[in-house]
Amino acid sequence: MAVNTSFIKLEGTLDGLTFYNKDGENLVKKKTQVSKNRIANAPEYQRTRENNQEFGGSAKCGKAFRESFAGISRLVSDTYLSARITAKIRSIVPNGPGLRGERNIDLVDNLEPFIGFNFNLSKPFDSQFNAPSPGPDIADTKDSVRWNIPDFNTDTFVHKPEGATHFKLALAAGYVSNYEWDATLKAYQPVEEHPNAAGVVNYSDAIDIGGMVGSDTNLDIDLSAFAPVPVTTALFASTAIVFYQKVNDELYVLAQGHSMKIAAAK
Structure with a gap:
């Protein structure tokens, strides 16, 4: 290049x-x-074909991941989210069973690498909001999530962008199925179609920037509509902060400063 x-x-x-x-x-x-036909058929490109198949599966799984957070991701993501989440998923493929090029994408048994994943690399969540809290709690049945944030000083624990007068905390939850190779379709498919790529977001009330919040902030997400959740489907819980500016008693979302990370998964 x-x-x-x-x-x-x-x-x-x-x-x-x-x-x-x-x-x-x-x-x-x-x-x-190198022609496409040669890559598709020549023995010396077998490894390339295997890599391409698994990359394609990772991209498909990554798309489901992004769709599960569609309700908030446009506010909190950088332009490279698609490539970064695909790479993260591709990194766990070698842990799945199966032949090279057809190995299962086993999210459920490989959740740890995703914890702390930031949707915007230039605005890591912990750099924008770092008030002490236990983080989201996911129910064992994977049909509810709760995040409790004890009262805190917004001047100390919130890094506000220029012009911000208020912010909202958000809890987002998204389901992503494991994926496996379908020999008939010659493509990766979700092990379970439902509730793959489904998600919910819950925002707090607007909080003034300046001094103590004045009370604990509790965010709950009810996912019972998706129950029972298949054992082959992972639930990711993300914490976010979105900034606003108040003008003539109206709150307007700022164009910058927002952030979100995966804080828990099950």
């Missing part, structure tokens, strides 16, 4: 070179000389 410094900015393929723009940079790379 090289950087195109010419004043002529091209996009597309020309004379075996591919010109493209990424993150504001104009880049150029050689067009691959």
Whole structure:
């Protein structure tokens, strides 16, 4: 890969070179000389095919993950969330049973790597909000989540962006099924369709920035509508903070400063 410094900015393929723009940079790379047919059939590309299959499964599982937090993710995510969660899921694939290229994506038995995952790398949740709390508690039946935050000083434990006058804490819960290779469809599929990719978000009341909150903040999510939850489905609980500015008695969501992380899973 090289950087195109010419004043002529091209996009597309020309004379075996591919010109493209990424993150504001104009880049150029050689067009691959390996045909799709060769990659799909040649013995020397067997490992590549295996990797591609498992990457595709990880991307599909990652999409379900993102959809389960769709109610809040647009506020709290960076532009690389899709790639980062796919990579995180891909990292646990070797732990699943099966042949290379067809190994199960076993989220339920590999939850630990996801704890602390931030939806926005430039705004880690703990840098924006760090009041002492025990974190979310997920019921053993995976059909309810509670987060209790004892009274705290907002000046001490909230890092507000410029212009913020208020904030809301949020508890988000999302279901993601394990995925397995389907030899008939030649693709990864969720072990259970329901409640895969389903999720719920609950916000606190708006809290003034300045001094003590004045009481504990309790957030509950009732997921009984999804019960009974299959043992092959994981439940992720995320904690978030969203900032607002009050203008003429109306609260407006700020364009920056929000953050969320996975704080518990079961």
